[in-house]
Amino acid sequence: MLKEFPREFMMGAATAAHQVEGNNNNSDFWTMEHVPNSMYKEPSLEAVDHYNRFKEDILLLAKAGGNTYRFSIEWARIEPKKGFFNQEEVEHYREVLQYCHEHNVTPIVTLHHFSSPKWLISEGGWESEQTVQYFERYTRHIVLELGELIPYICTINEANMGKQIKKIMKRMEQKLNSSSNEKSDGSVQVGLNMDMKTKMKSYYQELGKAFDMDPSAIYTYLMPRSEQGEKIIMDCHQQARAIIKETAPHIKVGITFSLYDHQTLPGGEESVKKEQYEDFLCYLPAIQEDDFLGVQNYSRKIHGPDGVIASDDTTRLTKMGYEYYPEALGNVLRFVVKHWQKPIIITENGVSTDNDKERVEFIERALKGVQDCMDEGIPVIGYTYWSLLDNFEWQLGYEQTFGLIAVDRETQTRYPKESLTFLGSHIKSVIKKDSSSLK
Template sequence: MKKFSSEFMIGAATAAHQVEGNNVNSDFWTMEHIPGTMYKEPSLNAVDHYHKYKEDIQLLIDAGLNTYRFSIEWARIEPAKGNFDKNEIDHYRQVLEFCHQNQVTPIVTLHHFSSPKWLISEGGWESESTIEYFGNYSRYVVSKLGHLMPYICTINEANMGKQITKIMKRMTANGSNSANKDNSVDVQVGLNVDMKAKMETYYRALGEAFGIDPRNVQSFLSPRTEKGEIIIMKCHEKARNQIKEVNPSIKVGITFSLYDHQALPGGEPYVEKEQDDDFLNYLPFLEEDDFLGVQNYSRKIHGPDGLVKSDETTRLTKMGYEFYPEALGNVLRFVAKHWDKPIIVTENGISTDNDEERVEFIERALAGVYQCLEEGINVIGYTYWSLLDNFEWQLGYAQTFGLIAVDRSTQTRYPKDSLSFLGNIKNAGLNGLRV
């Protein structure tokens, strides 16, 4: 029987801005509403997880799952610089307490892409001052809630800005102004790479909205300089130090977006470069971390001329990247060669309108995780992305990653078969289920 141990964490993940709704003090809310916005639609009420978190977590519990990864929204906690909102801390305390009351392990992310609007006006993620600001925010949250947070991911997908920068450079080199199928596989989250459309209007509005030169508007998902890369990792180190000062028992880590980079003959140098850019160059900043969050959705194949584009025979997900659940196990093996501490799969999933396809994806992905455990790799948990169909950033609400569908006109929840399937794997194992 291929059964995960009772200690192994299996559950699902969300991010605050994507599910809570009405995150009015955040940079993303601002960018969603400016003239020429590059967002398909605004987040608005999202799926109202802010008010319906008990119902949503209960659905996770009823399916037999034992772990919930979610983010605390900095823009709610500190809506204005230096002004912390006790009511919002109380809200997240209630979420955490509900998890503990129901034997659900919370994995908390302190920053999942969205930031306070004021932070961007102060220079954002290319400013040295953000290191201190993020440290102050982290210390405040942990001083109030740390006893309820066994695991903290400081920053979600710390390498995402670098991946976006690569896409922009490729687009510039190709003279392309529009997203296409080949570009859509580049980023593992819902980012529209049509960055040049309506750019003049958009950037003028950006500058007006944040009160600064539009060239200095640096959200977390803006193309990033090398200086910005260092600032991100210093933010992580600062947060980790603050967390450990307040509560040394908390396990602290960070998450990365990692592809399964595969080489055809002659493609090996490209794979080595991508692996170094995506992960290896960050290792010096992680030496004092307790765990690593691995996030994987697909693979990239590299030949002697670089990235090999998908063709009409490639099975694609709704997001436009290859359906390849085995990528997760391969990435875990790669990471384990360079990381000997615990690993948590903090995101892995598929956008599809066919839930049978999601079931297939989950089983094949978790079969890879189980094989890694048998090989001795120190994986301690898996949280599927995502618990709910949600706001997929610039792509709006059309993408469907969730284990639970939501009718946003009524905010009614409709659990999918894949939710109970994941719970069955947690409790019955992989044998005897779908082959």
């Protein structure tokens, strides 16, 4: 049985702009979705029209009892052309933030959730040192315009994702000349299309044209991330943090990481240490001045003498191909607290499944792990389930179903699931709303 959470605990759900808003046509992902021979199974198009229906979606969350909403501001909307800031888009996000406050929902804003302005990629993207200055400028603009409405900022979503994608793409490259394509095994916590053998070269050529870049440069961009790129990402974070602290010191600043529960069998200890260092520990020097850490977890990896052990026919899998293992979250929190004693927000945790009873079970077991960790003294201050809505899962398109709310994309009608009712009922019973606490 779940116990009561502390009154101040933040509980809710999360989204990312490109995955839900629709018509993000100045972004790099929109370009990648629409070129000939695209690796994307389908384009995002109108997505689930959250851009126009955010009030309906936030209200569904709030009426269910949710008191927190994590969402991203889309850089490609704010600065669609280099140096040009679109005030209408700034006002759109002002309206989103104000609507959250009006309904006693604490907004947690992510400044960069994977998607970037198309022009940024043409300028060299996240492998160019200039990007640090561009991100700094964008951050300053957001904070000056909207900072008074923002209590929490995640600068960059899953800053370690480049390494995780690089690992799986290296394995995929090794398969290119084999007789079969590698299928998803859940070894990276984002939607990647593995059916790439026949498309890859032509895809790079088309992207080179679209971004006005040499195809070899595009290859570097799509194979994130070099050591230089790793440094640039963390420089962007640190510069953004400095600007936020200088401009709006009331805002709590953090970053999010994709973290697995790494478990070891005899002989797998060195493999675990290596992955834990690459996933998290190597970033510690750059985040020491942060106010909180965003932890994102979906599953575990089991390591043996030869590295990660593949799942077998007896393993319970999610629709994404991850092992169904909600207890991973609590284990990750226990690992993190050994190296990080400041507040932790679980900024993503969830499951893709067509059986919503599995989602209810997942949430209950994951939250039990969170409560156990809090009882042990781990400073967890929030949990935002991924995702509020069934949405666009990057290269995999719309086939994945993480959401607490289903959407008929022909009519954009919302259908709240039992899991939203479960999460919301639990929140209402343990968290008393108090509008006077919002400032």
